[in-house]
Amino acid sequence: MHHPPNPLLLYSFPSDDLPRALADFVLKAQKESIEKKGRFTIALSGGSLPKQLKELINDPTVKWDKWQVFYADERVVPLDHPDSNHNLCKSKLFQHVPIPPANIHHIDPVLLDDIEELADAYEKELIREFAQKDSARFPVFDLILLGLGEDGHTCSLFPGHELITESDRWVAYLEDSPKPPPKRITLTFPVLNHASRIAFVAAGAGKADVLPLVLDNPEERKLPASLVKPAHPGQLYWFVDDAASVNVAFSKTPFKL
Numbered sequence: 001m002h003h004p005p006n007p008l009l010l011y012s013f014p015s016d017d018l019p020r021a022l023a024d025f026v027l028k029a030q031k032e033s034i035e036k037k038g039r040f041t042i043a044l045s046g047g048s049l050p051k052q053l054k055e056l057i058n059d060p061t062v063k064w065d066k067w068q069v070f071y072a073d074e075r076v077v078p079l080d081h082p083d084s085n086h087n088l089c090k091s092k093l094f095q096h097v098p099i100p101p102a103n104i105h106h107i108d109p110v111l112l113d114d115i116e117e118l119a120d121a122y123e124k125e126l127i128r129e130f131a132q133k134d135s136a137r138f139p140v141f142d143l144i145l146l147g148l149g150e151d152g153h154t155c156s157l158f159p160g161h162e163l164i165t166e167s168d169r170w171v172a173y174l175e176d177s178p179k180p181p182p183k184r185i186t187l188t189f190p191v192l193n194h195a196s197r198i199a200f201v202a203a204g205a206g207k208a209d210v211l212p213l214v215l216d217n218p219e220e221r222k223l224p225a226s227l228v229k230p231a232h233p234g235q236l237y238w239f240v241d242d243a244a245s246v247n248v249a250f251s252k253t254p255f256k257l
C-alpha cells in the first residue's frame, strides 16, 4: 500500500520559548501513550538536549512513574563521569523530579571494559521492556528525542560510518566516534525509524549551516540525520530555535499541537 510522505513539521521559536513548546509536545505524547498503553517509552539524547527539557521540572502533569527512559546513545564511561549522557540527564532533569530510579535504563557500569557485552546487555534491557509488549521485530518507542551534530550526525551515527547500514541490531557500539569520547553505544536506524514519534531538537547558530542540508535533498547527501524517517504512521518533528533555522528557506509550520 502506498502511503503519502509525511509532511515536514518544523517548528521554530525564539530560543527562550523552545523549552516550553518542547515540554508541551512531550506532554502530549505522554498523554496519548499512557491512554493507549498505560506507559510512556522515551529515548533521550545527550549534548544540549537535556537542558531543553527543563520545563518538565515542576510540571504537575508529568506522570513520572509511567515513564520508561532509555538513552538514544551513550558514551561508555562511568555513570558519574561528566561525559555520561545519563549523568547529564540526571543533573539537568531526573534528580529534580520524582521518577522511580528503576524506570531509567542506563548502561551497566560493571561492563565498561567490554563494550560488546555492554551493548548486548543494553539491547537485552530494551528487549525486556518491549519484547513481551510489542510484537514488532523492532521496539516501537513512543518518543525519541534526537540532537543534530554540525556534521549531520545524530545519536552516535556519524557520516560515512559503517553503523549507518546496520539493519539487524537494536543497539550497536563503536570505538572510533569522531566526536569524543570515542567509545559509545547507539540505537540503530531501524530502531529510530520504528518509533511512533521522533523529534529533533536543535538550537543555536552552530546548527544553521547543517539544518538546510539535512532537510533539503536528503537522499543524495546521506547525512545520518536525513536518514531518520519514521515508517508510517510514525511522525518526524523538528523543534529548532530561530538562530538554527535562519537558513531554512521554505515556510515554517505554525506551532499547533
Ligand SMILES: O=C(O)[C@H](O)[C@@H](O)[C@H](O)[C@H](O)COP(=O)(O)O
Pocket: 045, 046, 047, 048, 049, 073, 074, 075, 085, 146, 147, 148, 149, 153, 154, 155, 156, 179
Ligand atoms: O551523545 C551525544 O553526543 C549525542 O547524543 C549526540 O548525538 C548529540 O545529540 C549531537 O552531537 C548534538 O549535540 P549538541 O546538542 O550538544 O550540539
